[in-house]
Amino acid sequence: MPPSRHSLRLLPLAAAALLAACATGGSPHGRATPQVDALYARLDQAGKGYETALQQAREGDGAASQKTLEASLDQLKDAAARCGSTPGCDPQRFFSVFDRLLRLKDGSFFAGDDDALAGGGPESGHTGSEVSPVTAALPEAQRSVTLLRGQKLSELIAMNGPVKAALEMWLTQWRPNLMDAWINYQFLRWQMWPQYQQADLPEALLFGILAKESGGKVHAVSRSGAAGPLQFMYATGLRFGLSSDGGFDQRFDPALAARANAAYLDEQLRAFNNNLELTLAAYNGGEGRIRRMVGDDPSVSLYDPKIYGQLSQETREYVPAVLAAAWLFLHPESYNLRFPRIDGAPGSVTLKRPASLTELTVCLGSAGGMYDGWFRTLRNLNPRLDPQAEQPAGSRLVVPKELEKAYAARCVDGPWPILAGDLHNAVVPMVADPPAPARAAPRTRSYTVRRGDTLTGIARKSGCADVQDLAEMNGLRHHRLKPGQVLKLPVCR
Template sequence: MPAIRLRLLPLAAALVLLGACASTGTGAGKVSPPVDALYGQLDQASKGYETALQQAREGDNQASQQTLTAALDQLKGAAAHCGNTPGCDPQRFFSVFDRLLRLKNGGFFADDDSAVPIERTAEGSAGGKTGAASLSEAQRSVTLLRGQQLSELIAMNGPVKAALEMWLTQWRPNLMEAYVNYQYMRYQMWPEYQKQDLPEAVLFGIMAKESGGKVHAVSRSGAAGPLQFMYATGMRFGLVNDDGFDLRYDPAAAARANAEYLDEQLKIFNNNLELTLAAYNGGEGRMRRMVGDNTAVSFYDPKIYSQLSPETRAYVPAVLAAAWLFLHPDSYNLRFPKLDVSPGNITLKRPASVSELTVCLGSAGGMSNGWFRILRNLNPRLDPQMAQPAGTRLEVPKMLEKVYAVRCTDGPWPILANDLHTAVLPTVASAPVMPATVVKTSAPAKPRSYTVRRGDTLTSIVNKLGCSDVEEVAKMNSLRHHNISIGQSLRVPACR
């Protein structure tokens, strides 16, 4: 992955100039003493930065980090008062805060001025550690997109502000659920984005809007997976059928394909993030025709905006707003939960389904909604209702390893879970079918069969037949989560 350079001297000069400018007013007259005092803290933060930089050059990294942290805390405190002080410009504080925050978490020291890419071993671990534990705060906080700050790319216009309000009100439960789901899959998804030098916030924004982090989500149009790939687009980026499993449902594979797609489209649209997101939602072909050679055109230009579907007009600001909240929750009185998301695994000591494991794990670790969604996301190939044999290995959060050993290998909970899971439902007799009164001119076509071939998915089969939909075929064959296998004979509607 290309290293994301965060050079120190240019930003030091920028902070000094900005601090000096702030302390002398805006050119429209002198500022009030309270505002002048707050602006003065910009000067102090800049001086603290210079001191930290010098300490880093001298090799005293610990003192340098402490000095930088103090400067950051000073800015945070002043910024909190700025909003309530007449005449104070919060954007000045935000600009400096954003830069210091990126420097603090993005590789500050002289011998390490870039985010260090993850080196994955053959087992998929990183640097001897696994999952979230191997991802430094620097990698979590990098917010650049091809050298451009997201704070400069995400304009706080009407549509984005409206989307921010929606995420903070009506969509708030969806945002929180998406955050929790993403954090447990992060160790699988984020490294794929990092390889393409893309900011994590964009990945979260897309996933929050597309599926809320539900790996097995399927839209009415047939888009599937956590990042909602259509069949043809998924195929183009390697999301094929893998021994009966649709790779669009695999978090790591979907993140890789999504990152490759965005990398491709960013190059086409000259790193215009808004146009790239519009292409992801509305189709790259259509966006290219609308934009033409003018890749500098704004997404909100009436010539572009008025031609877009209502869905795409809402989609782009919603993704940007979710990405912004991911980066700056504190600025919007938002608190994401702190989670222990270290990855782990268990080996089943007795046969059990994901549903049964969910019952015996209960609300361990304070998970009030239970662990069903997390277990499904981390083990997308498993049918949650089908008992897996003893010896099967499942991916789980590490904190559940001990819980499983205590609750789910012996005792009353696995017995209860199995009793509930194997409950026999009464058979309901079908109502008699009354003869139709309308005279039919021809006999109804009988369903035919289709044998699943290598590379097939349920969506591709339906597209090939051209006379049915995915849900109809799934119901006819009692398919769970659209899982099919090579050689399987499917009943499909016949065209008339």
């Protein structure tokens, strides 16, 4: 049997020890000494011991595996702590071992330890205290979490500098966004994950893209026009079946968007020889552009200077951010991160009285411990509805199952629906916008073109116009000039 949940708790301790060691670690360029060599030898022994523990667990010897694991991690922590005070010891070697241990853990050592994972990791399929109906309905759920085209996801996520920097961002400045994305995703999971599972794609990847693209806000729209939880551009959405249904933009439908996203990734993974980083770069920066960079060598690394140097800054940040969010989805506690328990089981209510989503948000309040309120969740689960539009009695709305009782208790009778309706129907005075001030036509002067003049030179002489201004003002095509031609130039103020 696999080791107990206690053994999983030891990995964060190892991480803490490594971080403490690195905080005071010596220069990695120092000359090796017998003391440093001894620490490196202990490090190697700890790694081999961990692998032995894995093998013992696979053979069913849980007691021996537990004992070997604890001894190995104790040895690793002790060596990491001593590294911090030993001149010439390279703390990065300890980080490398820790990365490798996490990869060994991913999908192998603790693949069946649901109780251990229930404290924070989504692999368990637990939402709250009960087994999720989503997991129960989907065979091979664990495989869909950890594998991508038959390869462990951990083997495809390179723990390089950009990914580690993105991990730090998710754990610090982006942490509120990460937690919001987690909560939003748990309520959307029953619609989105099945689409990925059917395409044999890992759930962690879905979460990583969702967290970076929209944070799980179904109605998100970017400045460039990308829309929905997975931010499809209009033309790309059409290509993968996201069109208009009775005036509703299907990019906002979480299930349809996840299905289209899975189809897109499947297509690009084939084109890029299952190179996950290039596929994500294509999703963000455009597959045509990335294919032109890659040429005939789909095995090239995203971080090859000839590729990386041509990427936009947005794409350089996007790829490691998605991979880091996916990694945290799989290993939250190894980074001192705990996601909240969310019961995302779907349910529904039939309205007993007319109400809008905003009114329901008011009368539901903080039911179920949702201190930020239920507006975002209700919108996400009912993407076709205008949240301000009152729905008639008898309408069926999708809600988290845990809200079915709260609706009956709070939103049918009593003071809360009355208060919600009163606030919603408040009349705000309408004020007409003041008329825009009339713009005076710009004053101009004449200029006769001389031999050798260029539009650039004339613009420079004018002192207050650029080439485009002059071309538009004079109706010039291709910026061609003829000696003797009379141009209008703006009068500088």
